[in-house]
Every structure is written in structure tokens, then in C-alpha cells.
Amino acid sequence: MVTSRAVTFINNSTPATLVKKEIDLDKCHDENQIVIQVYAASLNPVDLLLHSFAYKYVVGSSMKTYSRDYSGVIVKRGSNVDPKWKVGDKVNGMFKHLYGDQGTLSDYLVLDPSQQVAIVHSTAPPDSKYNEFVVSAAWPLVFGTAYTALFNFGQKLGPDSKILVIGASTSVSYALLKIAKEVLGVKTMVGVCSSKSVDYNKKLGYDYLATYDQGPIPESVGKILVGELNNEKFDLIFDSVGGSDFFPIIDRFLKPKSQNSYYLSIAGDNKIKYSEPSLRDAISPWTILRRLNPFKSFNYGLFLVDSQSEYMELGAKMIKEGTYEPLIDSVYPLEEFQQAIEKQKSNTAKGKIVLKIKGDL
Numbered sequence: 001m002v003t004s005r006a007v008t009f010i011n012n013s014t015p016a017t018l019v020k021k022e023i024d025l026d027k028c029h030d031e032n033q034i035v036i037q038v039y040a041a042s043l044n045p046v047d048l049l050l051h052s053f054a055y056k057y058v059v060g061s062s063m064k065t066y067s068r069d070y071s072g073v074i075v076k077r078g079s080n081v082d083p084k085w086k087v088g089d090k091v092n093g094m095f096k097h098l099y100g101d102q103g104t105l106s107d108y109l110v111l112d113p114s115q116q117v118a119i120v121h122s123t124a125p126p127d128s129k130y131n132e133f134v135v136s137a138a139w140p141l142v143f144g145t146a147y148t149a150l151f152n153f154g155q156k157l158g159p160d161s162k163i164l165v166i167g168a169s170t171s172v173s174y175a176l177l178k179i180a181k182e183v184l185g186v187k188t189m190v191g192v193c194s195s196k197s198v199d200y201n202k203k204l205g206y207d208y209l210a211t212y213d214q215g216p217i218p219e220s221v222g223k224i225l226v227g228e229l230n231n232e233k234f235d236l237i238f239d240s241v242g243g244s245d246f247f248p249i250i251d252r253f254l255k256p257k258s259q260n261s262y263y264l265s266i267a268g269d270n271k272i273k274y275s276e277p278s279l280r281d282a283i284s285p286w287t288i289l290r291r292l293n294p295f296k297s298f299n300y301g302l303f304l305v306d307s308q309s310e311y312m313e314l315g316a317k318m319i320k321e322g323t324y325e326p327l328i329d330s331v332y333p334l335e336e337f338q339q340a341i342e343k344q345k346s347n348t349a350k351g352k353i354v355l356k357i358k359g360d361l
């Protein structure tokens with residue numbers, strides 16, 4: 001028997017709380033499952049949203065858990081598990097659940113790798129000031145989201161493509177920038193960020209930067225379009241913060257639908273305030289109508305990242321080559337999960353917020 005700690009909540013009126021339970025590692029899994037001792041995990045804004053939207057009449061009184069990204073070591077395996085997953089292997093991934101009884105802010109995670117396919121053998125960057133488990137926990141969900149935007153909508157993006165990234169400073173956008181530049185060879189990436197983050201994002205590799213806090217965003221992007229881009233419109237507009245500024249004037253910015261251009265959002269029409277998220281901001285009727293309308297004048301997609309092995313393999317490869325190193329904002333011991341959650345709520349992180357689950361990392 002071992003003691004497993006986990007950050008849990010019941011509904012949106014109960015706080016995130018660390019609870020302990022005894023588990024028998026030999027009996028807690030079936031023959032299709034592995035048991036991973038989690039060494040590190042990271043937070044994502046979705047963790048805060050799910051807790052905030054856990055209305056008690058909808059989600060019931062069961063214990064729910066935090067987080068999806070994990071890294072750790074396989075400590076048990078069932079007899080039917082693919083032999084490529086062995087006891088002692090270092091793995092990381094994105095554990096998909098909504099209000100599951102298992103999350104990754106926990107000492108142990110039991111999963112079936114043929115169902116939870118966003119899992120890979122971990123690789124460490126050639127040179128990093130962080131422990132390899134900390135780095136491995138810091139990328140699956142954001143990298144998978146960026147990969148989905150670039151590969152799952154049938155676009156053929158390449159060196160001549162032009163991409164506009166609204167929310168240049170987010171961790172998802174950083175992964176998108178790296179995949180676009182290093183894998184697809186995209187030469188023109190324009191980002192939108194706060195005026196204080198312009199230098200930061202220039203160093204990360206954006207070619208041009210517009211601001212969202214010095215006047216209307218389309219005006220700031222418009223100057224770059226007319227000036228530096230010779231009025232050549234974008235093949236992809238990727239929104240990682242939520243907004244609707246471009247829709248009334250989309251033809252000025254996005255290439256025609258016939259050229260397979262896309263506006264893709266991972267956050268909808270409204271910027272969510274993570275300290276006080278409202279359902280109205282999260283689920284806008286306009287977003288749903290735009291997504292469902294078959295007669296819209298431009299290709300629009302709003303998506304949620306799903307489990308996929310391809311993005312885990314590409315992420316591990318890029319990390320090994322040194323072409324993508326996840327950015328880390330801060331690292332907290334599990335006991336300080338509350339501070340980590342507050343930092344995520346501030347919406348000012350530059351990189352991922354990681355929790356060290358195994359104390360001696």
C-alpha cells in the first residue's frame with residue numbers, strides 16, 4: 001500500500017484541497033492499464049474553468065480532480081499492455097478527462113495507453129536549467145493544441161504562408177510559433193501581445209508584433225499588413241485569447257475561403273477573466289452560430305484539443321533536437337498548489353506553471 005495525494009474539489013463552492021488515500025499498486029489497475037508515479041504536472045486555464053463551472057446540481061457530489069499534463073515513471077503494467085510501455089520507463093502526456101476521479105495533480109495515475117493515446121517516452125532538451133520531468137510536464141496540452149490548429153484542418157501551410165497569432169505570449173501560441181517555423185518553415189508570423197511583451201515575443205521569433213493595449217487590434221495589425229506585408233493577407237488567423245474584433249472586417253485580413261484560409265479559435269468570442277470566469281463569456285451564442293453556420297463567408301473553426309499520439313511524438317522529437325524547449329514560468333512544490341492556481345488565474349504567466357509532485361526533483 002502507498003499513500004497517494006491528489007488536489008481535488010467537489011463543486012465550485014468547495015476550494016481546491018489536497019486529500020490523501022491509501023492505494024494498493026497491485027490492485028488499482030486492470031490488465032490493460034499502467035500505473036504511473038507522477039513526478040511533475042502542469043496547470044492549464046481549462047483546470048480553472050472546470051472548477052469554476054462545476055455547479056453542484058450538474059456535477060454531483062463526487063470528488064473531482066485537477067489537471068491533465070503529467071510526467072513520471074511507469075511503476076506497474078497489466079499483462080495486456082503494449083510491450084513498448086515497460087516498468088521503469090519515463091513517460092509524459094496529456095490525460096484526458098472532464099470531471100474525472102483522477103487528475104494529474106496526484107502521486108499516481110492509472111491509465112490505459114491504448115485509450116489515453118497522448119503519451120510518449122520522455123525526452124529531455126539538450127540543455128535546460130530545469131529537471132527533465134519538470135520540462136516534460138510543461139508541454140503536452142499546449143503543444144497538442146498548437147499541432148491541432150496547424151495540421152488537423154487540412155491546410156497546407158508552408159514557407160510562403162502568413163500567420164497572424166492573436167495572443168502571441170500564450171504557451172499555446174509559443175508552441176504554434178515553433179512548429180510553424182521549425183517544421184513547416186513558415187516565414188511570416190505576426191503576433192498580437194501587450195506592449196510590454198513586444199520585446200519578449202520578438203526574441204521568441206515572431207517576425208512582426210502588433211499590440212492589443214494601444215488602440216484597436218485590427219488597426220495595429222492593419223499597419224503591419226499594409227506596410228511590411230505589402231497588403232498580402234493571412235492564410236491563418238489563430239486566436240488563443242478570445243475575441244471578435246476581426247469578424248466584421250475579416251475580408252481585409254484573411255485570404256479568401258477558396259484559398260483554404262482559416263480563422264481558428266481555441267477560446268471563442270470573448271476574453272475570459274480567469275479570476276472570475278463567466279459562462280456567458282465562455283459559451284457565446286455568436287461563437288456557436290458561427291461554428292455551425294454552413295453559409296459563412298470564411299472558414300472558421302473553434303476546437304478543443306483531443307488525445308493524439310502524433311503531437312506527442314512530434315513534441316518529443318523537437319525537444320530532443322532542440323527546436324522546441326517548453327517555456328516555464330514557475331515551478332511550485334505540490335503543497336503550494338494554491339499559489340500555483342493563483343498564478344494561473346492572473347493570466348500573466350510567461351510559460352507554463354509546473355508542480356513538482358515528487359519532492360526530491
Ligand SMILES: NC(=O)c1ccc[n+]([C@@H]2O[C@H](COP(=O)([O-])OP(=O)(O)OC[C@H]3O[C@@H](n4cnc5c(N)ncnc54)[C@H](OP(=O)(O)O)[C@@H]3O)[C@@H](O)[C@H]2O)c1
Pocket residue numbers: 044045046141142145166167168169170171172173192193194196197212240241242265266267271272303304305347348349350351352
Ligand atoms: N480549446 C482548447 O483546446 C484549448 C487548449 C489550450 C488552451 N486553451 C485556451 O487558450 C488560451 C491560452 O492558454 P495558454 O495556457 O496558452 O495561456 P497562458 O500561457 O496562461 O497565457 C498567458 C499570456 O496571455 C497573454 N494575454 C493576457 N491577456 C491577453 C489579451 N487580452 N490579449 C492577448 N494576450 C493576452 C499574456 O501576455 P501579454 O503580456 O501579451 O498580455 C500572458 O503572458 C486560454 O484561454 C485557454 O483556456 C484552449
